[in-house]
Amino acid sequence: MLALLGGVALASAGCRKEAETAPPPIRTVRTLTVEPPRQAADISFTGHIEAQDQVSLSFRIGGRLAERAVGVGATVAEGEVVARLDPENELNELRSARSALTAAQSALRKAENQYERQSHLLARGITSQADFEAAEQARIAARAQVDAAQARVRADEDIVGFTTLKADAPGVVTRVGAEPAEVVAAGRMIVQLARRDGRDAVFELPAEVIRSLPNDATVHVALAGEPAATARGHVREVAPQADPVTRTFRVRVGLSSPPPSFRLGTAVTGSVRGSEMSGIAIPASALTRRGQDTGVWVVDPSALTVSLRKLDILSSDPATALVAKGLALGDVVVTAGANLLKEGQRVRLSGAEAR
Structure with a gap:
């Protein structure tokens, strides 16, 4: 019994080895023979x-559009005003900031006078060190208030400037995106400008x-x-x-x-x-893709084996591919059955047609 089982095992192992080393089956494929390149239609x-180069001009702040100075087709120069927002709110903010700056500068002058007075008194021994230091701190605080007020004025001046929209380059207006009296948001296209370059x-x-x-x-x-x-x-x-x-x-x-x-x-x-667009036309079904490369299976007529050849594709559509490089006159390429092939596999030709 053991001998019988051993014989069966050896036979089974032999079959597996034979199956593993057996060549791939001969595949039946359709082919065509490459003809001279043809020219595609116009x-x-x-x-x-x-x-x-087109640019959309827009305001950096929102507001009511008071004026749009240009229309479609208008030619504008660099720096030319193309639109304005109603600046009343922004001007009020600027006036308020300037008033605050004036008040802060007045407070700074008083603080500086008090500091100078305390400095002289301290030198003569008439005031205390604590009073002098308090005057010094008051002067520093007043200077900080002036700096903050000046920064606010500069910011509000910038915002008032943002109510005027200017062309950043010469060009022609191709579109407008808002009309006077409309309330527009920041970033909304007001004028589209086509530059001349x-x-x-x-x-x-x-x-x-x-x-x-x-x-x-x-x-x-x-x-x-x-x-x-x-x-x-x-x-x-x-x-x-x-x-x-x-x-x-x-x-x-x-x-x-x-x-x-x-x-x-x-x-x-x-x-x-x-x-x-002249090139060799082959059916799109003949193409095989491996990663980023595209190729076709080419048949060796004498050995009836196939090899994968990389192609440069000029153009393609669902039916036809136009090959710029990779095929030569007389090459036999596989047009059907290519998805089952391996390198060096033998094939049987189902019929060859010229292309």
Whole structure:
């Protein structure tokens, strides 16, 4: 019986060892053969011109808006007044602070006179040390009161200054956020100013269009209705979140030397030439992702084994990926069944198609 059990154990161990060393099963996969690169179609979209640098001007304190001196389209200079709050409350506070300062300065003069008197009397031995020290402490306290009153006056002068809103740079008003007689809170946008040091073409694009744009592609921008007025630029900003209503993303294209006709708010068309998006097209299902890298399984036609090759992807959508680097003419890539493959595994071709 023991011999029989020992034989069974040895047989079982042998089966396990054989299973562990057995090669992976031959997988049946679909493939395609890489053809010469093809050129993608042009991509076009519409948008408008905005300032590259926009700033919202707001008051640092709240109050009733007494005046808004500029409107949409107005050109303002640096330091020009664009709005004012009613300063009456702030002026009352300033007058009160100045009165308190005058009183504190008067008290300081009296305390200094008393200190000088006690100092002379002490030198002549007519007053006590305690009276002299009391006069000295009174003078110190009066000086502190003057310092505090002066600080309050300076603070209230600053607050009165905050009732006037000035442009911090030259530019053009693109939006207004309040009307005279409104009570506005601190920080509320009163005037939006477009500075003059740059222009952006702004587009609202769906996610699939953004994914199809190659990295650092040149965007050709033309004025709507005036195609001869053109400029070039590159994508410099893509909104991290889609608009909740349109489900599109705001894309800002920084323009290089736009013509004067590219005024703020004018409609433009943007396009990316297909010649900038030439590459090898493969089905998106062929892509395999390992960490931060993207690749495909390439079949060795003679050995019928696969190896994972890293790719540089130019653009992609749910159906197709455009490969900039990593594939060569005649390569055979796996398009279906790739998720089960391992490096060096043998495969059986279900059928090859040219691409």
